[in-house]
Amino acid sequence: MPNIHCLTVGQGDCTLIEHGSGRVSMIDICGGNTERISAQSRTHSLLENVKGNFRMCNSPTNPLDYLKENGLTSIWRFISTHPDMDHLDGFDALMNSFPVLNFWDQGARREKPDFARSPFKEADWDRYVKVRDGEENGTRVVKVKQGSQFKYANQDDKSGHGDCITICAPSDQLVEKCNDSQDFNDASYIIVYNARGGKIVLAGDADDDGWKCAIDKYGELLRDVGFLLAPHHGRDSDRDRSFLDHLKPRFSLLGCAPSEHLAYDAWRNRNLAYATQNQCGNIVVDAGGDDLSIYIENDTFAEKAGGDTSKTNEQGYYFLGAF
Secondary structure, three states: EEEEOOOOOOOOOOOOEEEOOEEEEEEOOOOOOOOOOOHHHHHHHHHHHHHHHHHHHHHOOOOHHHHHOOOOOEEEEEEOOOOOHEEOOHHHHHHHHEEEEEEEEOOOOOOOOOOOOOOOHHHHHHHHHHHOOOOOOOEEEEOOOOOOOEEOOOOOOOOEEOOEEEEEEEOOHHHHOOOOOOHHHHHHHHEEEEEEEEEEOOOOOOOOOHHHHHHHHHHOOOOEEEEEEEEHHHEEEOOOOHHHHHHHEEEEOOOOOOOHHOHHHHHHOOOOOOOHEEEEEEEOOOOOOOOOOOOOOOOOOHHHHHOOOEOOOOOOEEEEEEE
């Protein structure tokens, strides 16, 4: 049964897709170099703050631990949405710990960051470049952009329709523009996972030009979206949010960022349902039914939001609702 796991990894992104084919996609990684606060300590802090800050972002998940705990032993494809370090934190450890069979490269070529005062590890960047440049034994580089059609993603295979992933952006022209400017948010992959229960949209840090590029070519596919992982972790950043008028997502997840930086009003003013990872913790979307059933790590928020805490999934997460 297809499941989408959006992990709470601090101020970054990491998403896993368990496809109906049995293959596993990982989209970005962050928190791969951190240890998680114990469940006991985390629960205690929640009980003290049920009226306000749920503090789930204070106990980030290590994606490598999560993979092991859930019996996932290999990654069929790693999709690096764009080369920012909060989407590559722990990449070296991932490559050392799990077979990664395919790596998607959209062609973004950022200059090496300065790690002298960085919270991130230079080894993650160096391993990313090695893999991206095709120098990692056992990992195949797949160079794909907007409109690419290929087996195991969006063309038929033995399971019927591959893994139902469409690349809506970036285009060749947009990647070239980002390489020239060295501003890579608009080089982010915008992908649609078209599951039975609804369309899942994952968009890295896509900015205004990225959304225009995607909607101009894939306008119909990007309508009636079931679930949106908010781009740029849901931060405001003075962005044009008119893409929400087109997507009209039934549910959106905003990531970990200081509350004053999140673009709550963009969703509230459009009467769109959303929650934050600070409220939910890890979230699993069961996309195998006629709708999207959402389960979250935080039972306190699930109950306060009208969910059913007597109903849990394989991870022991609590039912928030169906969208």
